[in-house]
Amino acid sequence: MLSRVAVSLYQVGRLLEGADHMARILDVHHSVYLDRPGDLSADYWDRFLALAALPAEAGSDPGTAGGLAVADIRTQVARARVAALSVRPSISSELFEQLTVLNWNCQGDHAQIHAYLTGVQLGVQLLTGLAEDSMNHDEAWNFMRLGRYRQRAVNVARLVTVKLSELGDEPILWAAVLRCCSAFEAYRWRFSAPITVEGVVGFLLFDRHLPRSVAFSISEALASARQIDGGGSKSAPHRVLGRLAALFDYTDQGEVAADPSAFGIHFFSLVETLDRTLASTFFRPSKVASTSMAVYNDQPQQ
C-alpha cells in the first residue's frame, strides 16, 4: 500500500474517533453543569478545555468552551472527509457518502447542543458500522482501525489520568467519567457494588471486554498491526503495541490509582514511540522525503 494511502486511512480513523470523543465529553460536562451548578468549581470549564486539549483563557463559560469544542468537532470531521476523499478508492461508497452527510450536518447549527452532540456520536457510530460491514477487512480497513483504536486508547487514558488527579471520590462525578466513555451502563451490569474510584479506573483502563477501555483498544490496535504485518517479522509499531499491551497485563491497578501521573508518563511515552515508529515504518518510509533533495516537476498546460 502507498504510504500516503496508509496515512490518510489512519487519519480518518483517528479524526472520527476524536470527534466522537469530543462530542461525548462535552455532552457529559454540559449535563453535569446543568445538574449541579452550585457544586462545581469556578474553573470547571477551564478544566474541561484543558482535558480536551483546547486553548483556554481563565474564566471560560459554557458558551465559550462549547463553541471551541464544537469548532474542534467540525474541523476533525471535515479533515476526516478530506483525508477520505484523497483515498476514495480504498473505502466503500457507503462510508464516503455517510461521511459527507456527517460533515454536512456537523457544519450546521448547534443551538440545540445535546441534539447536535448526539447526532455527531451517532454519525460516527454509523460510520464505524459501515466500515465494519461494507469494506473488505484488508490492509486499508486495518489502517483505519489502527487509527481509531490508537486514538481511543489515548483519549480514555488521558481522561482517567486527568480525572484521577482532579476528582475526589464522589460517585456522581465518577459516574460522569464513565458516561464520557459510554461505559456507565456496562459498569452497572458488571458490578453491583457502588461506583468507586478504583472500580472506575480498573474498568476504563484494564477491562478486557469493554470496547472503550484502554486495554481493549490497545489489544485491537495490536490485532490490526498483526494483520498489516501479515505472516512476516514483527514491524516496529507491532512491537511497541506489544509492549503497551504488556503494560496493561502486568501493571498493578492499585499503583495506578495511587500514582496516576507515573502511569500516565509511562503510557504516553510508549504512545509517542508508537507514533514515531508508525511514521518511519508506514507513513514516511522513503529516504527521498527526509533528504529534502526532492524536486517537484509539475507539467504546465497551455
Next chain:
Amino acid sequence: MARLEITHTTRLTYREAIAETYMEMRVRPLDDGGQRCRDFSLDVRPAATVRGYRDGFGNHVLYFNHLARHERVEVRARSLVETGVAGGDALWPVFPEDFVAFRPPVLDLAGVRQIAARVDRGEDRVKTLEALTTHINTHLRYRPETTDVFTQVDEVLRLRSGVCQDFAHLFIAVARSLHIPCRYVSGYLDPIGGRRGAGATHAWAEAWLPGQGWLGFDPTNPMRAAEHHVRVAVGRDYRDVPPTRGIYLGRAAERMEVNVEVRLLSPT
C-alpha cells in the same frame, strides 16, 4: 461522434545523474461525460513497472518508481478516444459541494466579484456562464510563458494575460463566487481551425447546474466544450490534476519538453 488519436510525450532531462524518480501521471482519458477511451498504452523509459489507482475524483492515476541512477525520463501515452457518445462511467460518485470552496490558486477577490456582477444573467445560469466564457476571452490575452504552474488568480487579474490554466482558474473563481459548483478539467483539444492549446495538454472548466449536471466551458477559445475536447482528469483546480507530477533525488536542474499530437480520425 468523433474519434481522436492522441500521442502525449513528456521528456525530462538532467545535466547530471539523478535517482529515485517517482512520477504520477494523469494521462489516461476518462470513460465518462460523453466520451470513451477505446485504447490506451503507456511507454516509460527507463523501463519501470507502472501501477495505477483512481483518485478521489475518479481520475486514472498511473505511477512508477525508478530507483537507479538516470539522466533522462521519457513517458509516451497513446490514446484512442471516441467523443460525443452516450453513457459512460456514471457509477463514480461526485459531490458538487466539493467544488464550491475557494483555495489557492482559485481566490475570492474583489476583481473576481466584479466580473461576476458584470456577467450575471440572473436565473439563466447557462447564459451567465457563456457570458463569463466570452468575457474572459475578450479581456485576457492568451500569452504563453507569462505565467507558470503556480500562478494564482490575483496574478492573472493583474497581468490580464495567461494560458488555458489561468483562464480556467479565473472562470472557476467567478463561477464559485456566483455559488455555482465549478471544477477544473485537464485534457486534450483537437487543434483544428487554429484553436489555442495545441502542442500541450489543455485545460477548461466544468460547471454543475441542477438538472443538467456538468457542462463544459472553454474560455481560452472561447466555446462550449464538445467533441473536440478530450477529458483526462477533473479536480478542484490544477493542483489536483497535473498531467505529470513527480519528485526525484539529486541536485541537477531539470528540463522538461512536452509534445502533444491530436489527430482527428473520423469526424461526424
